[in-house]
Amino acid sequence: xxxxxxxxxxxxxxxxxxxxxxxxxxxxxxxxxxxxxxxxxxxxxxxxxxxxxxxxxxxxxxxxxxxxxxxxxxxxxxxxxxxxxxxxxxxxxxxxxxxxxxxxxxxxxxxxxxxxxxxxxxxxxxxxxxxxxxxxxxxxxxxxxxxxxxxxxxxxxxxxxxxxxxxxxxxxxxxxxxxxxxxxxxxxxxxxxxxxxxxxxxxxxxxxxxxxxxxxxxxxxxxxxxxxxxxxxxxxxxxxxxxxxxxxxxxxxxxxxxxxxxxxxxxxxxxxxxxxxxxxxxxxxxxxxxxxxxxxxxxxxxxxxxxxxxxxxxxxxxxxxxxxxxxxxxxxxxxxxxxxxxxxxxxxxxxxxxxxxxxxx
Amino acid sequence: xxxxxxxxxxxxxxxxxxxxxxxxxxxxxxxxxxxxxxxxxxxxxxxxxxxxxxxxxxxxxxxxxxxxxxxxxxxxxxxxxxxxxxxxxxxxxxxxxxxxxxxxxxxxxxxxxxxxxxxxxxxxxxxxxxxxxxxxxxxxxxxxxxxxxxxxxxxxxxxxxxxxxxxxxxxxxxxxxxxxxxxxxxxxxxxxxxxxxxxxxxxxxxxxxxxxxxxxxxxxxxxxxxxxxxxxxx
Numbered sequence: 001x002x003x004x005x006x007x008x009x010x011x012x013x014x015x016x017x018x019x020x021x022x023x024x025x026x027x028x029x030x031x032x033x034x035x036x037x038x039x040x041x042x043x044x045x046x047x048x049x050x051x052x053x054x055x056x057x058x059x060x061x062x063x064x065x066x067x068x069x070x071x072x073x074x075x076x077x078x079x080x081x082x083x084x085x086x087x088x089x090x091x092x093x094x095x096x097x098x099x100x101x102x103x104x105x106x107x108x109x110x111x112x113x114x115x116x117x118x119x120x121x122x123x124x125x126x127x128x129x130x131x132x133x134x135x136x137x138x139x140x141x142x143x144x145x146x147x148x149x150x151x152x153x154x155x156x157x158x159x160x161x162x163x164x165x166x167x168x169x170x171x172x173x174x175x176x177x178x179x180x181x182x183x184x185x186x187x188x189x190x191x192x193x194x195x196x197x198x199x200x201x202x203x204x205x206x207x208x209x210x211x212x213x214x215x216x217x218x219x220x221x222x223x224x225x226x227x228x229x230x231x232x233x234x235x236x237x238x239x240x241x242x243x244x245x246x247x248x249x250x251x252x253x254x255x256x257x258x259x260x261x262x263x264x265x266x267x268x269x270x271x272x273x274x275x276x277x278x279x280x281x282x283x284x285x286x287x288x289x290x291x292x293x294x295x296x297x298x299x300x301x302x303x304x305x306x307x308x309x310x311x312x313x314x315x316x317x318x319x320x321x322x323x324x325x326x327x328x329x330x331x332x333x334x335x336x337x338x339x340x341x342x343x344x345x346x347x348x349x350x351x352x353x354x355x356x357x358x359x360x361x
Numbered sequence: 362x363x364x365x366x367x368x369x370x371x372x373x374x375x376x377x378x379x380x381x382x383x384x385x386x387x388x389x390x391x392x393x394x395x396x397x398x399x400x401x402x403x404x405x406x407x408x409x410x411x412x413x414x415x416x417x418x419x420x421x422x423x424x425x426x427x428x429x430x431x432x433x434x435x436x437x438x439x440x441x442x443x444x445x446x447x448x449x450x451x452x453x454x455x456x457x458x459x460x461x462x463x464x465x466x467x468x469x470x471x472x473x474x475x476x477x478x479x480x481x482x483x484x485x486x487x488x489x490x491x492x493x494x495x496x497x498x499x500x501x502x503x504x505x506x507x508x509x510x511x512x513x514x515x516x517x518x519x520x521x522x523x524x525x526x527x528x529x530x531x532x533x534x535x536x537x538x539x540x541x542x543x544x545x546x547x548x549x550x551x552x553x554x555x556x557x558x559x560x561x562x563x564x565x566x567x568x569x570x571x572x573x574x575x576x577x578x579x580x581x582x583x584x585x586x587x588x589x590x591x592x593x594x595x
Contacts (some may be wrong), residue, residue, distance in 0.1 A: 118576065120573065156566070254527060258472050263365055268562075
């Protein structure tokens with residue numbers, strides 16, 4: 001085996017990932033491994049390296065294999081956490097985001113190993129950078145570029161996640177998603193990654209999340225959490241899944257629930273998104289939008305939208321690649337060993353990309 | 362022809378809606394000076410005559426007919442047809458088309474999914490609110506659409522509309538969708554816009570192939586150094 005246990009290859013960035021994954025701040029980790037706060041900080045910033053005993057204690061405290069901390073084959077994303085687009089509640093803490101972000105790095109580690117055995121699709125993410133002040137027309141053009149380059153049909157977009165995977169984007173579901181985080185994405189490393197939360201029984205919302213993150217990958221090469229990027233990605237998702245031209249013809253001018261429900265099932269978007277789209281396109285007035293939302297919420301509640309989609313857009317690329325590898329004698333254990341990850345984590349990552357039948361709630 | 366979103370009827374039946382309405386209005390006009398007739402009786406006369414003329418066409422098309430009070434109903438599968446009259450071609454204004462009658466409010470509630478999935482037995486119109494074990498998981502199972510004959514005792518039939526009423530308030534309904542199917546008293550086949558211009562709905566489209574394939578390697582090797590070497594080659 002390569003000198004994975006030697007501290008010469010120690011990566012401070014990987015220690016940071018391990019700490020985020022364990023949910024510790026520097027002081028908490030320092031207390032557990034009985035080192036000083038300053039020492040942990042120096043390890044993470046690369047100013048010092050731990051000795052073998054400290055490395056073992058760090059690995060044990062964070063629950064990661066010691067090899068993970070000395071795995072130098074793939075640098076973790078340069079911009080790291082700050083370069084990641086999060087679709088989450090404002091109230092979500094940085095610690096929660098950091099914990100979620102580690103998932104995308106582990107996914108990339110698994111992909112790195114799988115690519116030794118399986119040929120993945122080439123990455124083709126159209127580029128259409130949106131300036132902070134870009135308007136609706138620019139967003140429309142960005143969505144049109146994706147449709148054109150990916151040869152998507154004129155009407156509803158089919159299995160969006162599969163289209164993303166076909167064009168080299170790694171998509172995974174995070175089975176232990178934090179409630180406040182719907183999805184996040186980053187393209188700081190070898191491949192673009194989109195992590196979706198559990199779909200919470202609402203496949204339409206999850207499809208919108210995927211389109212939202214695709215918008216970031218297409219339009220926002222650098223994350224700017226405090227700017228207009230979230231609203232632009234939202235507009236991109238709306239334009240991709242509900243293009244302006246047909247929607248102007250099809251959206252009901254009155255709150256007709258059955259008509260909205262049919263549109264939901266034909267276009268794969270939520271009634272809430274359709275109503276919002278109708279207001280954005282000025283098919284209905286602000287007052288009509290508010291009345292419709294109140295009526296929908298009072299009839300069905302805020303949490304559960306009626307007429308849920310029967311098919312969930314789940315990612316399959318990683319699971320399919322793992323199956324192919326397994327059929328050729330490369331077990332998941334071996335993949336975990338080569339990725340220097342715990343087998344349980346690799347199993348979760350692969351499970352997060354298995355197509356599961358939608359179960360209506 | 363796709364006459365409303367999610368509702369398709371045969372052109373021959375739609376043509377009968379227009380022709381029977383036109384004939385019913387003509388007969389009612391011819392009888393409006395009969396003893397006992399007046400401006401008020403014209404309204405009901407044209408309705409019943411038009412409906413009587415239409416019954417054979419509906420049955421020939423597989424609809425089951427029944428009555429609710431004096432109103433004709435026709436049902437086939439999850440689709441239920443109601444018939445109504447209006448004073449002018451503008452069916453959106455309450456002065457022309459009454460939007461407060463109980464039967465129309467009921468239709469609006471059915472179309473708006475207010476009752477959740479329903480089970481209706483032909484002839485009895487039983488309505489069951491959401492049943493145990495049945496959530497709001499399915500599309501509204503039943504749709505009621507109205508055919509509206511517009512006209513008056515001066516001009517006879519002036520327009521025929523088909524639409525779907527939805528609730529506006531607890532006491533009123535509005536048209537969720539309504540299309541005129543005639544021009545100058547003659548049926549015109551102009552289909553409602555298809556909901557999916559590009560073709561299939563999102564779930565009916567084929568899933569793209571990922572094109573994953575195995576690379577050549579020595580599966581028996583468990584030597585990590587060899588894997589590392591392969592990585593370096595890459």
